Amino acid sequence: MAENTPIYLEEFMGMHPADLADRLQRLPVDQARHYLQELPVETASAALAEMEEELLPELLKDFPQAKLVPLLNLMPAEDTADVLGEIPEEDKERLLRNMDDAEAEAAKDLLQYPEDTAGGIMGDRFIMLRAHQTVIQAQRRIRQRHREQQPTDINYLFVTDKDEKLVGIVSIRDLIFSEDEVKISDIMDREVKYVRVTDDQEEVVRRFEKYHFLGLPVLDEEGKLVGVIRGDEVLSVAIDEQTEDMQKMVGLDGEERTLTPWPQSFKRRLPWLCVNLLTACLAGAVVGVFEGTIKEFVVLAVFLPIIASQGGNAGMQTVTVIVRDMALGELSPGDGRKALFKELLLGLLIGAIIGVIVGLVGALIAPKFGMAPETGGVLGLVVGAAMVLNLLAAALFGVLIPFALKFFRLDPALGSSILITTVTDVAGFFFLLALGKAILA
Amino acid sequence: MAENTPIYLEEFMGMHPADLADRLQRLPVDQARHYLQELPVETASAALAEMEEELLPELLKDFPQAKLVPLLNLMPAEDTADVLGEIPEEDKERLLRNMDDAEAEAAKDLLQYPEDTAGGIMGDRFIMLRAHQTVIQAQRRIRQRHREQQPTDINYLFVTDKDEKLVGIVSIRDLIFSEDEVKISDIMDREVKYVRVTDDQEEVVRRFEKYHFLGLPVLDEEGKLVGVIRGDEVLSVAIDEQTEDMQKMVGLDGEERTLTPWPQSFKRRLPWLCVNLLTACLAGAVVGVFEGTIKEFVVLAVFLPIIASQGGNAGMQTVTVIVRDMALGELSPGDGRKALFKELLLGLLIGAIIGVIVGLVGALIAPKFGMAPETGGVLGLVVGAAMVLNLLAAALFGVLIPFALKFFRLDPALGSSILITTVTDVAGFFFLLALGKAILA
CATH class of the missing domain: 3.10.580.10 (CBS-domain)
Structure with missing residues (x-):
């Protein structure tokens, strides 16, 4: 068969299957499908086994069965199972019926295990x-x-x-x-x-x-x-x-790539962005509750994003460290308490330092917003205290969120970035505005 | 030597070196050091080779040289090199002089290569x-x-x-x-x-x-x-x-673990949190510039966190996808432009949907802030337009930031989360307040 291969395909045949798969993936899907049919079955089979799984449904939808079956027969059973796992149930059954018996059996054996288990990633060629x-x-x-x-x-x-x-x-x-x-x-x-x-x-x-x-x-x-x-x-x-x-931390589905077609990205990103919209509205609502306070002391609005941003960043740091250690299995029972203690201590220390800085900034700029110097000092205190409190909230929830997600048998990473920044936005706004209302007014 | 080992160490000797290292790491460092000296050299050497590199300087600081040299002699050269790479230069030289010649030579050969290169991770035992x-x-x-x-x-x-x-x-x-x-x-x-x-x-x-x-x-x-x-x-x-x-995306140093001692975490986290403070002040400054507008239309302050949060989350999604693909080497020349086009399109579409929703919310709640229904409609337009513009900014900078960091030969992940949220805070606030001032006032 290789001898009848058109000359323009020869470049492809000299490539490593992984490189060939790369190349085919960058072509329009119709063209990739065409080349896979033209290439010698050994080459095409090896390249198909190397392709990104998320592209397979589209690629194989209109692939003539008579051309596809030989490619599947030639693959190691674990690759055949991976390919078949990506296409609709009825197509899968039909292909399995048309494959050679031994190959179909081997693939079926592997297909019974969920994709993300040891069974889903093992091979069957051993001695x-x-x-x-x-x-x-x-x-x-x-x-x-x-x-x-x-x-x-x-x-x-x-x-x-x-x-x-x-x-x-x-x-x-x-x-x-x-x-x-x-x-x-x-x-x-x-x-x-x-x-x-x-x-x-x-x-x-x-x-x-x-x-x-x-x-x-x-x-x-x-x-x-x-x-x-x-x-x-x-x-x-x-x-x-x-x-x-x-x-997953930022509300993506886990399989998105830079070149994922936009309609797929759109469908996958929108849901979490809507969740984020709802949670962001909570933060907006806090501001709404303190409408009068802001009208009276507009300078507080200047510090809203500063308090929220610091809390968000500190909280993200905590979440990131814990999510990774959980995924790597490096946390033992009791480590959660140690982590909480450590993070609260860090929140307090870093909060104190950053709090003093923003407090001073607050006292300094207060006169520009028409405040008396004494009131400026009080503003500085309010801003600094809100910062400390928000970094403590960031520490507390930065630890709690991944542990809570895990407790409910969810992925500890799931939307954790969105959740922690919601907490630090809401808490930061509340601390600043409530303290401002209580002390400044 | 094993025959003279105290009975209370026998449990340790039955463990896999990786498990033993885990156990020792959780003990106070003095105790871990003590056990490593008491254990048979084979056991201690294998466990030492498995320990987290960041704990080594502290652990080996007061380790008697006569006890440490045999452990180093017994390790595979790549492990010896890794251990020696973590301790002060003069201690390293002294230990190498006291090691067996062949072992010292082999370790020196490997030590000449930077840690993060192929030379830094290769072994020397091959045929x-x-x-x-x-x-x-x-x-x-x-x-x-x-x-x-x-x-x-x-x-x-x-x-x-x-x-x-x-x-x-x-x-x-x-x-x-x-x-x-x-x-x-x-x-x-x-x-x-x-x-x-x-x-x-x-x-x-x-x-x-x-x-x-x-x-x-x-x-x-x-x-x-x-x-x-x-x-x-x-x-x-x-x-x-x-x-x-x-x-690195969230301003951590890349090696922090949940149980990293707090003074180390403190030193490592503070610098980026200070950077974040500076950038957050930019966002605060934008609010300050529009002081009058906020005083007049406090309802705008309610939408500030909503616009900023959506932009931040969308931008983080874009940055995350691109940073990963860069690290995995999956981006070819020209992919940057494709990514930019795709992200801008997504920003426009998602911005339009979310923009319409928040616009409606704006129009609905306007009367509660004492606005006439017509003005409420205008407010809705302002809020919706700001949302669309901010999601476009998130898309643009979500692509630009990692590419720019890479262009300047920095890690594309470095502080990228902090940078993108700064952009979306500043841009979001500006769009909302500038539009509000121009149209509402």
Whole structure:
């Protein structure tokens, strides 16, 4: 087939599949679809497996089934499952029925696990040995498996019993350096680290990062070996999860990219911006309540954004540190209380310093707003006190918001930036205007 | 030595080094230092290599040299270099002089590379073969190297010429499955992927993520093989780099953790909060300029936080998407313009929707602030128009700020959250108050 490939496609064929996928993604979708059909199936299959998942529904919508099935047959089962996971249920079923039986079965096995679990990111190409085999038998087995279905990584070989339950692990190193007739059971390591097929993928990332694994076996509930997770897959997951955290904090959906088509961005961003509108109205309402105070002391309006902005920024710092540590699994029970104490202390100290500065500014500019010097001093006190109180509020809610979201089994990052700035806007305005009303009036 | 270990340390000795490091980090530093001296050197060395780098200066300050040197001798050179990189220059020199020669040399070799480059994260334990060797000779070499200095990963073996320049790569797989007398040059792959020792570690992460490597050789300027980077190290780097991006956006230093001692957090957070104070004063100044307008139409003050908050949130969304894509290397030349166009379009659309809503709110609440119904309608127009304009400003600067930071060779994330909210505060206040003054008055 490659020999009949048009010459203008040759440049594509010399590229790494990841680079080719990049290139295709930047073309209009019709053109990308066209090229994928023209290219040799091996090239097209590898490139399709590398494409951004969010582009797949559009790309595959009008893809002729007869052209798509061979591409799916050629992919590693985990990639086939990822691609099929992105398209409508009925298309998926139809494609699976038309794929080769073995490939369809393998993909179906993987499709049963939720995307964001260990099962959703594992591969099915690994080598199983039996404990009673000898080293020479094992080597023969590896050779044979290697011809049948190229395993992605043979650094480790997995020893299972007759029910495919994992009982040990052998490194290729030990297999090479042992005598031919030694039994696998004599060289295998019985203390095997593993993950459960239902483990959350964030937990898998933590495990890999902490213990420096390059790969880990995945077991189902009965201890049966069902897959292997490779370190490179974990790297992709870690990057995606962190991007998601950053995005969710500011009310994005976690999967937006710079070049995401605008209608999709529009649909995804609008809801949280509407939430933000509602919460911002709360802050506006506080100002409305103190209408009279502002009319009397317009200078207070000058300090509204300053108090709110400092509180918002300090609160964001607290939230950011805690959301990250939660995601990385670095918080133990009891750390929440320590964090709260630390943040309140910081809020008090930083609030005192910044409070003194803005207090002085307040006292200095008061005369320009027609205040007597003594009243200016009082204004300075009001502004400084409001600043301290708002930074304490920022500290308190900066800790509480992620912990509360987690308590309600939501993502601790979810809209946390919007929530904390609402709190610091509302609290800051209230402290400043209420103190102003009580003391200045 | 292990036999003389006090019984109360036995629990520690059964732990994985990463877990032990975790435990020690949560103890008072004097106690952690004490345990590290009491534990068998193998255990203590492995745990020390796993500890958070930011805790090392404090921990090692009063560590008796005679006790520390054996721990450093036992670590892989890259870990020794990481530890030594965290302590004062003169202590470092003294320790290196007292270490075993080979270990000191290896650590010094690695210490010459900046921390955040490929050289700073590579290891030096790999196996070099020569092209003219036969498979059986190579296997003997592997066995010997394996006894001398356990290589961390023998999935791949590196073929070099007499000057240690990389000429090819052989997988352990091919080595096992080839006949004894076959030459390495006949089975090696000459198209080797690699990174340069001076490459930025972010670039290394991108390369690993895109091409799914589990490990990569590192070459110096002349093509000499100087190290190997493992996928698990890259995972740690990716996580650290992303945490840094998130933190830098809100004016944190990139390395803060929930349990970072408060004096350190204080020192690190204060500078950016002072920057924020200055920029917030700009927003306050805008309000001050329109003192008269606010006195006349206090209702405008109610909408100040609403306009500013929407702009800030929308701007943060734009900045977040762009900062991430820049860090992941997903933006090509020309993408900036596309992004700007898309964001402006979104700003216009979302601004129009949100603008109509707040405009209606404005018209509805105007009578409560003593305005005539007609004036209320005008107020609605003013508020709506200010919202649209501020969301356009958010879009424009949300794209410009990260690109400008990058242009000036700064981290695109650096303080970007503070910068964008300043812009949207100042611009939002100005649009609302200037329009209010021009149209309402």
